[in-house]
Amino acid sequence: MQHPDTFLYDVIIAGAGPVGLFLACELRRAGCSVLVLEKAQDPHSPLKSLPFGLRGLSVPSIESLDRRDLLDDLTHRAAGGDTPAAAHWMQRQRRPGGHFAGIQFFHDRIDSSHWRYRLPGPIGSLAADMASIEAVFAIRAAELGVAIRRSCGVESFTQSDDGVTVETTGATARGRWLVGCDGGRSLVRKAAGIGFAGTDPEFTGYSAEVELADPAALTPGRHYTASGMYTYAAPGTIAMVDFDGGAAHRTEPNRERIEAVLRKISGIDVKVTRLALATTWTDRACQASSYRKGRVLLAGDAAHIHSPLGGQGLNLGLGDAMNLGWKLAATIRGDAPAGLLDSYADERQPVGARILDWSRAQVALMRPSRSSRALEAIIRDLIDTRDGATYFAERVWGVLLRYDLGDSHPLVGRSVPDFALDDGTRPAALLRTGQGLLLNFEARPSLDILARRWRGRINHVARDAGDRLGLTALLVRPDGIVSWVGEGTPDIEDASRAARRWFGEPE
Numbered sequence: 453m454q455h456p457d458t459f460l461y462d463v464i465i466a467g468a469g470p471v472g473l474f475l476a477c478e479l480r481r482a483g484c485s486v487l488v489l490e491k492a493q494d495p496h497s498p499l500k501s502l503p504f505g506l507r508g509l510s511v512p513s514i515e516s517l518d519r520r521d522l523l524d525d526l527t528h529r530a531a532g533g534d535t536p537a538a539a540h541w542m543q544r545q546r547r548p549g550g551h552f553a554g555i556q557f558f559h560d561r562i563d564s565s566h567w568r569y570r571l572p573g574p575i576g577s578l579a580a581d582m583a584s585i586e587a588v589f590a591i592r593a594a595e596l597g598v599a600i601r602r603s604c605g606v607e608s609f610t611q612s613d614d615g616v617t618v619e620t621t622g623a624t625a626r627g628r629w630l631v632g633c634d635g636g637r638s639l640v641r642k643a644a645g646i647g648f649a650g651t652d653p654e655f656t657g658y659s660a661e662v663e664l665a666d667p668a669a670l671t672p673g674r675h676y677t678a679s680g681m682y683t684y685a686a687p688g689t690i691a692m693v694d695f696d697g698g699a700a701h702r703t704e705p706n707r708e709r710i711e712a713v714l715r716k717i718s719g720i721d722v723k724v725t726r727l728a729l730a731t732t733w734t735d736r737a738c739q740a741s742s743y744r745k746g747r748v749l750l751a752g753d754a755a756h757i758h759s760p761l762g763g764q765g766l767n768l769g770l771g772d773a774m775n776l777g778w779k780l781a782a783t784i785r786g787d788a789p790a791g792l793l794d795s796y797a798d799e800r801q802p803v804g805a806r807i808l809d810w811s812r813a814q815v816a817l818m819r820p821s822r823s824s825r826a827l828e829a830i831i832r833d834l835i836d837t838r839d840g841a842t843y844f845a846e847r848v849w850g851v852l853l854r855y856d857l858g859d860s861h862p863l864v865g866r867s868v869p870d871f872a873l874d875d876g877t878r879p880a881a882l883l884r885t886g887q888g889l890l891l892n893f894e895a896r897p898s899l900d901i902l903a904r905r906w907r908g909r910i911n912h913v914a915r916d917a918g919d920r921l922g923l924t925a926l927l928v929r930p931d932g933i934v935s936w937v938g939e940g941t942p943d944i945e946d947a948s949r950a951a952r953r954w955f956g957e958p959e
């Protein structure tokens with residue numbers, strides 16, 4: 453690899469967390485040279501392993517992994533670990549589909565016929581530990597030729613019209629672009645002067661692995677109490693929410709404190725004999741005022757933070773990376789249409805804002821107040837109705853994620869359905885090149901002509917599908933988002949406009 457002092461990378465990424473690594477793969481696959489700078493020396497942490505490292509992946513995340521041929525690697529790796537993906541709570545009897553502030557909704561209530569343009573994907577749900585997720589991404593990044601430097605945190609940077617110079621621990625690196633994937637306390641965001649506004653924390657959350665003098669003193673499950681909420685899984689896995697305004701976050705959660713908070717919240721005189729592992733978190737919810745400043749971009753927790761309740765942060769970050777990668781790569785190649793890179797923030801900021809509000813709504817329901825308990829009773833009733841369960845599944849699973857790409861068709865702006873094409877292939881496999889995709893179900897010659905004009909940028913597939921939802925053709929962006937739909941005789945002018953908008957001028 454080139455010496456970082458002299459080589460001009462297309463993109464420098466700060467942070468080798470899941471979002472930085474996934475973005476690095478996206479960019480490298482598209483031909484960009486990528487340097488990832490990571491502050492930590494060692495990628496391993498007990499907090500990335502089970503039970504605390506478990507992350508539920510949403511439908512858009514599962515689809516993204518499938519579209520980049522990472523899904524099998526992750527399911528195999530997670531299954532090879534101590535909690536197989538298939539043993540996750542989502543797979544049990546009266547299968548819970550997920551939860552809102554701990555209130556579960558169940559598969560048997562969900563009406564998926566409501567999702568007119570969805571076809572069942574390869575896997576409905578998946579959870580994996582962070583260690584596996586990061587390892588799978590890091591292996592792929594190395595295979596693709598991404599340079600990853602650990603113990604090499606970004607300390608400062610300067611940017612000019614044509615590049616960014618980054619000062620790291622003991623070295624200087626130069627890139628045409630810098631992307632901050634350096635987590636919630638992002639140095640890149642702060643040094644770029646990008647604001648980070650939102651709501652202050654109401655609570656300190658604790659995750660702890662303990663030994664109890666009497667494990668039977670606590671009842672397993674989730675409990676709302678007069679002073680907070682706790683969940684307990686025997687013999688010693690505990691999560692607690694203490695409405696202290698976030699005051700105890702960032703002070704060491706030692707045995708005495710875990711015991712005191714557990715006693716206070718549970719109202720039970722428990723004795724913690726040993727503390728194996730503990731961490732704290734809050735419900736502070738903030739979002740970057742801008743996702744780009746000049747040649748500096750933000751993705752993942754660097755751009756938005758919120759309470760981990762409901763498990764959305766990683767999914768949100770992977771969605772950022774999937775949206776940003778191909779746009780930044782096209783900008784670097786020089787074939788991006790005007791405004792393509794700015795569409796990253798236009799599309800992703802509203803998605804982030806909605807997730808932050810989803811998280812805030814759950815906090816409101818968890819407050820130890822009589823009004824919150826009253827609200828909880830109402831949500832419990834609603835969530836177990838057909839419409840209620842379907843609504844919560846839509847939000848938690850992310851199945852109806854839609855970017856505002858116009859109103860020409862309900863599918864435009866949404867994820868491409870998982871069509872089973874006549875030769876056995878599926879759109880996910882066809883998107884693995886990182887190009888766009890033109891599905892031409894009726895092999896219309898007019899679309900063949902269009903595809904040839906964008907050769908190299910759009911993969912043209914003229915094949916029918918078992919169920920093609922009444923459509924004639926679709927144009928799909930590299931991130932799997934439908935940008936144009938043809939019904940009956942396709943409107944070629946309209947299709948060409950969509951191709952120009954996302955893939956630039958034709959040859």
Ligand SMILES: Cc1cc2nc3c(=O)[nH]c(=O)nc-3n(C[C@H](O)[C@H](O)[C@H](O)COP(=O)(O)OP(=O)(O)OC[C@H]3O[C@@H](n4cnc5c(N)ncnc54)[C@H](O)[C@@H]3O)c2cc1C
Pocket residue numbers: 466467468469470471472489490491492504506507508509604605606607633634635636638639640659733751752753754760762763764765766767768769
């Ligand atoms: C208890 C808990 C449970 C959660 N459960 C879920 C869940 O079920 N589903 C879900 O979607 N999300 C969940 N989340 C959220 C999820 O873990 C985060 O949103 C996700 O890890 C963000 O990824 P990231 O790559 O943006 O940031 P991070 O994972 O924070 O990675 C940032 C990386 O940048 C590095 N770094 C920091 N500063 C610098 C610097 N100056 N220079 C270079 N490198 C730097 C860090 O060392 C780190 O490796 C949970 C979070 C918690 C705390």
